[in-house]
Amino acid sequence: MRLRSLPLLVLALVLAVASLTDAQPKDTLTIALPSHAPTLDPHMHFERVGVLVNINMFDSLLHRSPKLEYEPGLATSWKALNDTTWEFKLRRGVKFHNGEPLTAEDVKYSFDRVTEPGKEKKKSPQYGNIRAIKEVRIVDPDTIHIVTDKPFPLLLERLVYFCIVPKKHIEKVGDDAFGASAPVGTGPWKFVEWKRDQYIRLEAFDGYWRGKPPFKYLVVRAIPEVATQIAEIKTGGVDLIRSVSADILPELKAHPQTYVSSAPILRVHQVEFDMRVPPFDKKLVRQAANYAIDKQTLIQKIMGGLGTQVATVVQPPAFGFDPEVKPYPYDPKKAKELLAQAGYPNGVDVTLHSAEIAVRPQFEAIAQMLTEVGIRVNARVWDPGPAWNKFFQADGKATNGAYFTWGNYSVFDADAVLHPVYHSEVGGWIGKHYTRVEGLDKLIDEGRSTLNRDARKRTYAQIQRMIREEAPSIFLFTQYDTLAISKRVEYAARGDEWLWLFDARPKR
Amino acid sequence: MTAFVVRRLIRLLVVVIGVTLVTFAILHASGDPVALIMPEAPEADRAALRQALGLHDPLAVQFARFVGRALTGDFGASFFHRVPAFGLVMERMPTTLLLTALSMTLALAIALPVGVYSAVRRGRAVDQLATGTVFLGQSMPVFWTGIMLILLFSVQWRMLPVSGWSSWASVVLPTATLSTFTAPLLLRIVRSSMLDVIGLDYVRTARAKGVSEWVVIGRHALKNAALPLVTVTGLQFGLLLGGAVITETVFAIPGVGRLIVGAIRQLDFPVVQAGVFLLAMIVVTVNFAIDLLYVYLNPQIRVR
Numbered sequence: 001m002r003l004r005s006l007p008l009l010v011l012a013l014v015l016a017v018a019s020l021t022d023a024q025p026k027d028t029l030t031i032a033l034p035s036h037a038p039t040l041d042p043h044m045h046f047e048r049v050g051v052l053v054n055i056n057m058f059d060s061l062l063h064r065s066p067k068l069e070y071e072p073g074l075a076t077s078w079k080a081l082n083d084t085t086w087e088f089k090l091r092r093g094v095k096f097h098n099g100e101p102l103t104a105e106d107v108k109y110s111f112d113r114v115t116e117p118g119k120e121k122k123k124s125p126q127y128g129n130i131r132a133i134k135e136v137r138i139v140d141p142d143t144i145h146i147v148t149d150k151p152f153p154l155l156l157e158r159l160v161y162f163c164i165v166p167k168k169h170i171e172k173v174g175d176d177a178f179g180a181s182a183p184v185g186t187g188p189w190k191f192v193e194w195k196r197d198q199y200i201r202l203e204a205f206d207g208y209w210r211g212k213p214p215f216k217y218l219v220v221r222a223i224p225e226v227a228t229q230i231a232e233i234k235t236g237g238v239d240l241i242r243s244v245s246a247d248i249l250p251e252l253k254a255h256p257q258t259y260v261s262s263a264p265i266l267r268v269h270q271v272e273f274d275m276r277v278p279p280f281d282k283k284l285v286r287q288a289a290n291y292a293i294d295k296q297t298l299i300q301k302i303m304g305g306l307g308t309q310v311a312t313v314v315q316p317p318a319f320g321f322d323p324e325v326k327p328y329p330y331d332p333k334k335a336k337e338l339l340a341q342a343g344y345p346n347g348v349d350v351t352l353h354s355a356e357i358a359v360r361p362q363f364e365a366i367a368q369m370l371t372e373v374g375i376r377v378n379a380r381v382w383d384p385g386p387a388w389n390k391f392f393q394a395d396g397k398a399t400n401g402a403y404f405t406w407g408n409y410s411v412f413d414a415d416a417v418l419h420p421v422y423h424s425e426v427g428g429w430i431g432k433h434y435t436r437v438e439g440l441d442k443l444i445d446e447g448r449s450t451l452n453r454d455a456r457k458r459t460y461a462q463i464q465r466m467i468r469e470e471a472p473s474i475f476l477f478t479q480y481d482t483l484a485i486s487k488r489v490e491y492a493a494r495g496d497e498w499l500w501l502f503d504a505r506p507k508r
Numbered sequence: 509m510t511a512f513v514v515r516r517l518i519r520l521l522v523v524v525i526g527v528t529l530v531t532f533a534i535l536h537a538s539g540d541p542v543a544l545i546m547p548e549a550p551e552a553d554r555a556a557l558r559q560a561l562g563l564h565d566p567l568a569v570q571f572a573r574f575v576g577r578a579l580t581g582d583f584g585a586s587f588f589h590r591v592p593a594f595g596l597v598m599e600r601m602p603t604t605l606l607l608t609a610l611s612m613t614l615a616l617a618i619a620l621p622v623g624v625y626s627a628v629r630r631g632r633a634v635d636q637l638a639t640g641t642v643f644l645g646q647s648m649p650v651f652w653t654g655i656m657l658i659l660l661f662s663v664q665w666r667m668l669p670v671s672g673w674s675s676w677a678s679v680v681l682p683t684a685t686l687s688t689f690t691a692p693l694l695l696r697i698v699r700s701s702m703l704d705v706i707g708l709d710y711v712r713t714a715r716a717k718g719v720s721e722w723v724v725i726g727r728h729a730l731k732n733a734a735l736p737l738v739t740v741t742g743l744q745f746g747l748l749l750g751g752a753v754i755t756e757t758v759f760a761i762p763g764v765g766r767l768i769v770g771a772i773r774q775l776d777f778p779v780v781q782a783g784v785f786l787l788a789m790i791v792v793t794v795n796f797a798i799d800l801l802y803v804y805l806n807p808q809i810r811v812r
Contacts, residue, residue: 035770038589045588121556176590197600197762198673223671223760224770231658231670383773 027216041179042163058163058185097190109167239486246304262482263493267407271474284342286471290328291335306480320414320460335373347374354403527788541775583782593778604763611686623698645692654758671760742798746791
């Protein structure tokens with residue numbers, strides 16, 4: 001019996017294969033991300049994979065051009081009235097996907113939804129980004145004022161990704177349905193269907209104020225495995241994949257159906273020291289570690305040349321970057337001397353951790369370079385979950401240091417890296433546990449407490465000279481974002497790691 | 509018979525409780541989910557969330573609460589998705605079960621005829637080929653097999669889709685991948701138990717009666733040779749579910765395994781607990797069914 005049905009099975013398979021069409025319809029743009037965010041509600045998650053979808057469905061008050069300059073979004077103009085009050089003029093004639101017009105009420109509602117004035121517990125994980133906003137005031141139907149509790153120089157940066165949502169609609173369907181099955185924005189594509197862990201299907205919004213997007217459909221597939229993503233783009237199953245690593249670049253560059261586009265981004269690599277305990281409580285040891293690393297070789301050999309050496313953690317495209325501060329040169333001899341001076345003529349043993357599987361090759365190379373000058377590294381790589389426990393919950397338990405990359409949440413400002421990474425008080429992130437540099441907290445606070453750009457630049461120049469000398473980290477490099485794109489689509493990688501697919505065009 | 513069933517049921521219960529306890533302990537030893545839910549928030553906000561999620565209670569209290577709720581089918585809400593974990597798992601369960609069942613069927617469809625044939629034609633070309641393939645199949649990790657099949661059938665020959673779960677065509681490669689994991693072992697079992705049986709007296713007697721060779725094999729020998737196969741099939745079912753975790757990731761299939769892997773990364777305790785619990789229930793149930801089937805097939809056990 002079983003044997004008799006076998007030919008039938010084979011026949012069925014052949015038929016299934018024959019009926020298969022793997023070529024994409026011309027008007028559909030399909031991209032692959034490793035996963036989907038838990039919700040399509042732009043305010044209720046903080047995951048990059050979610051942001052990349054949300055920006056194509058929603059608009060913010062400000063937008064960023066491919067050259068990374070501010071552009072009008074839902075606000076047509078803006079200015080600071082004083083140190084704590086900003087005025088925004090709203091664009092007229094903008095419609096939500098459900099046909100309702102955008103009003104100042106919607107804008108105020110969007111902010112209140114995240115800041116929840118008067119509430120003790122906030123439900124949005126993005127609250128921290130805009131916690132400085134005290135009040136949003138409607139002045140007239142086209143004008144709003146945003147009032148901050150103290151001068152907040154990062155406001156405009158934060159408003160580039162702060163999606164405006166429809167008040168009436170959300171009040172009608174509720175928060176949960178809005179995020180799961182009924183998201184409505186003002187952006188280029190509107191929601192059609194979401195099959196969790198499979199795909200999100202969006203359709204061009206005819207009434208979009210910028211005009212109709214070139215692709216009628218946008219499909220966002222969730223494909224966790226990199227090798228699978230690569231096979232998909234080679235066979236035309238998807239048109240765009242992100243974060244292509246250096247080892248497969250040549251293959252995708254040479255492939256007849258794909259090309260590669262990359263752009264330098266903010267993501268900065270560093271090994272942050274636990275300065276509370278030996279040996280990295282000593283400045284000389286920290287400097288020795290910086291001299292021990294051959295950054296240029298790492299960039300060439302491991303990252304395919306797609307990296308830029310940096311002098312500190314402040315990235316060249318960020319506001320406040322000071323080109324006068326130069327990177328540590330590679331000088332292993334000097335590293336050994338400094339180590340001896342610090343009281344470790346026979347070297348010292350340390351344990352370093354990393355929670356980022358993607359940088360494992362870099363991490364292991366660095367561990368080897370440090371070991372060669374006498375800082376003998378036991379390098380350990382963790383899954384993110386246990387790692388967080390290891391580094392941040394274990395207060396008082398020394399860990400020596402950790403390899404981190406930081407992408408500033410795409411905020412092009414020195415504060416967005418200095419505060420989370422080095423500030424040692426509440427609100428600080430890693431710095432709270434690791435960094436102990438006298439006077440640094442005060443300078444970081446100073447940099448974020450005025451809107452005066454020149455004064456801020458001076459403060460950040462001072463900070464960069466200070467941390468270059470004090471070396472709270474091994475300063476490494478910034479990386480590139482690298483996309484592989486199907487030749488039937490024209491698009492270029494952006495310096496803010498966004499996939500702003502309104503700019504993607506079909507190629508003839 | 510009743511005593512037998514009761515004994516088995518008690519053993520089931522012990523296994524399920526054990527799995528739950530181990531999952532719970534490992535998860536809670538692995539880190540603080542709140543740090544992952546709100547990485548940039550000040551400690552006060554995090555403490556509030558920990559309070560809300562009940563993570564500040566002693567572990568024993570948390571476990572008691574978890575078991576109490578689990579008995580009513582309530583595994584708590586996913587920390588990240590903010591919907592009941594049970595629903596998230598059940599939504600994906602049919603996909604995983606379908607993948608597993610198809611793979612098991614395919615594995616059996618290969619193992620039975622080939623295993624019998626190579627036992628009967630022991631030492632001949634087919635047998636040698638089959639034995640060689642068994643070694644090959646068993647030494648290939650599922651992950652690698654999956655990628656290789658994609659490279660050949662999708663990238664090179666363009667016959668099948670790379671990944672996804674949208675058409676029957678997309679089911680072929682994952683099923684084949686998972687079968688290469690199980691088929692070799694089953695084939696070996698079939699072959700060796702068949703070899704044991706065809707040397708026995710009753711088979712020789714059947715032959716002596718003049719019964720045709722394939723009837724001897726199919727009707728007389730196979731029945732007895734199938735007993736170990738049944739046992740191993742039950743055990744393999746659990747392994748297949750485990751293999752499905754990897755296969756689902758490689759082929760981007762929306763199944764329970766992939767959900768659990770993602771949840772482990774994020775320390776989404778309720779989802780991991782619900783997923784592991786339900787998978788354990790399935791494995792245990794299948795093995796229970798196999799035990800019963802075994803009794804039916806082998807009356808000797810009933811006597812014991």
